Amino acid sequence: MLALPYRLILLSLFSIxxxxxxxxxxxxxxxxxxxxxxxKDNFVTQVGEKLxxxxxxxxxxxxxxxxxxxxxxxxxIDFTLGNISQAGFNVVRTWAFNDVDQxxxxxxxxxxxxxxxxxxxNGTNGLQKLDRVMELAQKHGVYxxxxxxxxxxxxxxxxxxxxxxxxxxxxxxxxxxxxxNNTRPRGTLSNDYGGMDLYVRQFGGPQEHDQFYTNQxxxxxxxxxxxxxxxxxxxxxxxxxxxxxxxxxxxxxxxxSPGCVxxxxxxxxxxxxxxxxxxxxxxxxxxxxxxxxxxxxPKLFPLQxxxxxxxxxxxxxxxxxxxxxxxxxxxxxxxxxxxxxRAAAKRSTGEGGIxxxxxxxxxPTRRQLDPGSTADNGSFGVDSEDIINIPDIDMSxxxxxxxxxxxxxxxxxxxxxxxxxNQGLDWIRQHAEVGRVFGKPVTLSGIGIVTxxxxxxxxxxxxxxxxxxxxxxxxxxPGQQPFATNAQASDALNQWLNAxxxxxxxxxxxxxxTQPGLTVQPGTVINSPTSPVDGQTPTTPVNTQTGTxxxxxxGTNDVGSLAATIQSVGQNFLPNT
Numbered sequence: 210m211l212a213l214p215y216r217l218i219l220l221s222l223f224s225i226x227x228x229x230x231x232x233x234x235x236x237x238x239x240x241x242x243x244x245x246x247x248x249k250d251n252f253v254t255q256v257g258e259k260l261x262x263x264x265x266x267x268x269x270x271x272x273x274x275x276x277x278x279x280x281x282x283x284x285x286i287d288f289t290l291g292n293i294s295q296a297g298f299n300v301v302r303t304w305a306f307n308d309v310d311q312x313x314x315x316x317x318x319x320x321x322x323x324x325x326x327x328x329x330x331n332g333t334n335g336l337q338k339l340d341r342v343m344e345l346a347q348k349h350g351v352y353x354x355x356x357x358x359x360x361x362x363x364x365x366x367x368x369x370x371x372x373x374x375x376x377x378x379x380x381x382x383x384x385x386x387x388x389x390n391n392t393r394p395r396g397t398l399s400n401d402y403g404g405m406d407l408y409v410r411q412f413g414g415p416q417e418h419d420q421f422y423t424n425q426x427x428x429x430x431x432x433x434x435x436x437x438x439x440x441x442x443x444x445x446x447x448x449x450x451x452x453x454x455x456x457x458x459x460x461x462x463x464x465x466s467p468g469c470v471x472x473x474x475x476x477x478x479x480x481x482x483x484x485x486x487x488x489x490x491x492x493x494x495x496x497x498x499x500x501x502x503x504x505x506x507p508k509l510f511p512l513q514x515x516x517x518x519x520x521x522x523x524x525x526x527x528x529x530x531x532x533x534x535x536x537x538x539x540x541x542x543x544x545x546x547x548x549x550x551r552a553a554a555k556r557s558t559g560e561g562g563i564x565x566x567x568x569x570x571x572x573p574t575r576r577q578l579d580p581g582s583t584a585d586n587g588s589f590g591v592d593s594e595d596i597i598n599i600p601d602i603d604m605s606x607x608x609x610x611x612x613x614x615x616x617x618x619x620x621x622x623x624x625x626x627x628x629x630x631n632q633g634l635d636w637i638r639q640h641a642e643v644g645r646v647f648g649k650p651v652t653l654s655g656i657g658i659v660t661x662x663x664x665x666x667x668x669x670x671x672x673x674x675x676x677x678x679x680x681x682x683x684x685x686x687p688g689q690q691p692f693a694t695n696a697q698a699s700d701a702l703n704q705w706l707n708a709x710x711x712x713x714x715x716x717x718x719x720x721x722x723t724q725p726g727l728t729v730q731p732g733t734v735i736n737s738p739t740s741p742v743d744g745q746t747p748t749t750p751v752n753t754q755t756g757t758x759x760x761x762x763x764g765t766n767d768v769g770s771l772a773a774t775i776q777s778v779g780q781n782f783l784p785n786t
Contacts, residue, residue: 249491250262250263250264251263251446252446252448252491252492253267253352253449253450253492253493254493255493255603255604255649255650257648257649258644258645258648258649258650258713258715259650259715260493260604260650260715260716267715268715268716268782268783269299269300269352269449269652269715269716269717269718269783270297270298270299270300270716270717270718270775270778270779270782270783271298271299271300271301271302271352271354271716271717271718271719272293272296272298272300272301272302272718272719272720272721272722273301273302273303273655273718273719273720273721273722274289274293274301274302274303274721274722274724274758275302275303275304275356275399275402275721276303276304276396276397276399276734276758276759277289277290277301277303277342278303278304278307278317278338278339278341278342279307279316279317279338279396279733279734280727280728280734280735280758281727281728281729281730281733281735282728283341283345284728285727285728285735286338286341286342286345287345287348288724288726288727289722289724289727289758290342290345290346290348290349290351291349292724293349293351293722294349294350294351296776297776297779297780297783298351298779299350299351299352299783300351300352300353300354300449300716300718301346301351301352301353301354301722302353302354302356302452302654302655302718303342303353303354303355303356304356304359304399304402304455305339305355305356305357305438306319306320306356306357306358306359306402306403306404306434306438307319307320307396307402307403308320308321308322308402308403308404308407308408309321309322309395309403310322310323310403310407310410310411311323313395313732314732315394315730315731315732315733316334316394316395316396316732316733316734317334317335317338317396317733318330318334318335319335319336319339320403320434322403322407322408322411322412322430323411324411325411325412325413325426327430327433327434329434329437336437336438336441339438339441340441343442343445343447343448346447347445347446347447351447352447352448352449353447353448353449354449354450354452354495354654354718355438355442355448355449355450355451355452356452356454356455356497357434357435357438357451357452357453357454357481358403358404358405358431358453358454358455359399359400359402359403359404359405359454359455359456360404360405360418360454360455360456360457360458360461360670361399361400361404361406361455361456361461361462361670361671362400362401362402362403362404362405362406362407362461362462363400363406363461363462363671363672363673364406364410364462367406367461367462367463393673393736393759394732394733394734394736395732395734396733396734396759397734397736397759397761398668398673398759398761399455399670399761400670400671400673401673404455405418405421405454405457405461406418406421406461406462406463408421408427408430408431409421409427409463412424412426412427412430414426415466416463417463417464417465417466417469418459418460418461418463418464418465418469419459419460419465419466419468419469419473419474419590420466421477422469422473422474422476422477423473423477428477428480428481431481432481432484435481435484435485436484436488439451439485439488439489440488440489442489443488443489443491443492444491448492449492449493450492450493450494450495450603450604451485451489451492451493451494451495452495452496452497452606452654453478453481453482453485453494453495453496453497454497454498455497456497456498456499456608456655456670457474457477457478457496457497457498457591458474458498458499458501458589458590458591459471459473459474459589459590459591460589460590461671462671462672465590469590470587470590471503471506471587471590471591471592471595472507472509472592472595473590474590474591474592474596475509475510475592475595475596475599476509478496478596478599478602479509479510479599479601479602482494482599482601482602483601485601486601493603493604494601494602494603494604495602495603495604495605495606495652495654496593496596496597496602496604496605496606497606497654498591498593498596498606498607498608499589499591499606499607499608499610499614499655500584500591500593500605500606500607500608500636500640501584501585501587501588501589501591501592501593502534502584502585502586502587502591502592502593502594503585503586503587503591503592503594503595504534504535504585504586504594505535506587506592506595508592508594508595508598509595510595510596510598510599510600511595511598512533512598512646512647532642532646533594533646534594534639534642534643542635582615582616582617582618583615584614584615584616584617584636585617593605593607593640593643594643594647597643597644597647597649597651598647602649603649603650604649604650604651604652604715605640605643605644605647605649605650605651605652606651606652606653606654606655607636607637607640607651607652607653607654608653608654608655608656609633609636609637609653609655609656609657609705610655610656610657610670610720611629611632611633611658612658612659612667612669612691612692612762613669613670613671615632616632616633616635616636617631617632617635617636625691626693626697626701629693629701630700630701630704630705633701633704633705633708634704634705634708637653637705637708637709637712637714638708638712641709641712641713641714642712644713645713650715650716651714651715652714652715652716652717652718653705653706653709653714653716653717653718654716654718655718655720656702656705656706656717656718656719656720657719657720657721657763658692658693658697658698658701658702658763659692659693659762659763660692660693660694660695660698661692661693661694661695662695663692663760663762663763663764664677664692664762665677665678665679666678666760666761666762666764667692667761667762667763668761668762675762677692699773699774702719702774702775702778703774703777703778706774706775706778706782707778707781709782710778710781710782717778717782719765719775720763721760721761721763721764721765722758722764722765723757723758723760723764723765724757724758725755725756725757725758726755726757727755727756727757727758728754728755728756729754729755729756734758734759735756735757735758736756737756738754738755738756
């Protein structure tokens with residue numbers, strides 16, 4: 210894999226730090242307005258495995274700022290998007306929803322969902338904030354990937370039912386224990402903007418997460434909101450894509466019904482994608498799922514013809530011929546990989562160790578395991594190979610959040626970190642190949658690793674509790690924190706992003722952006738002032754009441770080597786930017 214020289218990492222880190230303070234605050238009286246005379250070429254479109262705009266291939270490197278429309282001033286939005294652009298990103302992914310069940314005293318909200326009724330907020334603290342995001346994104350030359358809802362919206366009465374590799378996340382009832390750092394303002398966490406489960410709670414009926422996909426009352430309610438948003442921006446050329454949902458699956462912190470199967474989630478994707486396309490034929494529609502599979506399951510949208518012809522790969526590319534994935538092939542590849550790693554362990558030292566990045570580490574005792582995985586067997590209710598072939602789906606997505614999900618079985622011959630890296634590499638390669646089989650682009654729409662440095666801020670998507678915060682009573686000690694060092698996280702991200710480049714991934718989005726120097730207002734996402742990072746001299750106006758954007762454990766500006774990796778890979782991926 211491509212490794213970044215230490216000197217290049219330091220150089221890129223210096224550049225990122227400079228970028229973070231390079232865009233000065235300006236008033237937003239002269240916003241770039243939407244051009245109503247745009248043509249089809251001005252929109253990002255899908256042509257086979259590629260995205261195109263203005264007659265040229267469009268690749269992107271993006272960042273996530275789900276909180277963007279919740280910032281307190283237009284100047285803050287302008288400031289943040291300017292810094293994102295200066296850092297070399299050409300896409301920002303953000304929430305195009307902000308659902309509440311009662312009107313808040315402070316902050317932004319888009320839709321009130323209460324006792325089966327819907328109210329859209331078109332005011333200055335409502336969708337006008339999203340208008341400003343779009344206008345200012347156009348000003349800074351940034352495309353916006355708009356996500357329409359979220360799988361995650363935990364509530365104290367919910368029953369957590371999620372499969373993840375760390376038992377500390379299995380809270381049962383999502384209690385809010387004393388001192389568990391649960392006093393954050395609404396909207397601080399990505400899962401506090403409403404979403405699927407708020408519809409389930411407020412429309413009555415069975416309190417099952419998958420009712421959102423199958424109950425036509427809820428489907429119609431969501432279509433109503435979707436119609437409002439899509440109609441609002443259907444002529445805006447800086448919309449990259451309509452992402453149907455963030456991380457949709459059968460389960461959430463609300464339990465799924467026993468009858469939730471992947472076909473239910475696939476049908477919902479087809480229905481909503483068709484609805485969006487009927488309103489907006491200009492923009493592409495993308496999935497937003499993590500890429501989970503149901504290998505061997507019956508398909509609603511099976512591949513009917515031979516895969517489309519594949520253009521010869523560019524020099525240096527490691528792409529191989531694309532063929533449909535089968536359970537037999539998946540198991541064979543994993544067994545072969547395990548066999549090779551075991552042989553390498555025996556050869557590397559007489560003491561049974563493996564050389565990992567210049568160090569000797571012990572080889573675990575060999576154990577037998579089924580090389581299957583919950584990521585492949587439909588356990589999450591997602592069949593990405595069925596969803597990608599829906600006619601109205603233009604772009605498929607995958608994600609990598611290894612601190613919350615497992616993407617393959619562990620090789621007993623390798624340490625945990627190496628398993629994490631290898632599973633990510635396989636995930637990217639396999640899904641890029643699926644894109645070639647079906648002739649559609651695949652994007653890495655969310656990628657993040659929690660570091661030991663960020664552990665106190667880490668809040669899993671299925672809860673509001675930070676289990677590793679200093680005041681959290683989880684029964685763990687710092688030595689038990691199952692997180693990567695900064696160097697390990699930098700290495701993993703570097704390998705994964707370069708694998709995306711080599712395998713033909715069309716776009717990659719890191720999770721998430723961190724922005725200092727923002728206006729503080731009580732009861733909002735920027736709720737309290739923060740001090741400048743030690744050793745940094747702020748270039749923004751002196752103001753003791755400035756704060757930093759939310760960090761749910763994935764913020765990157767304070768983790769130098771991670772930001773450097775993202776910046777350096779971006780320069781290789783987007784050579785003309």
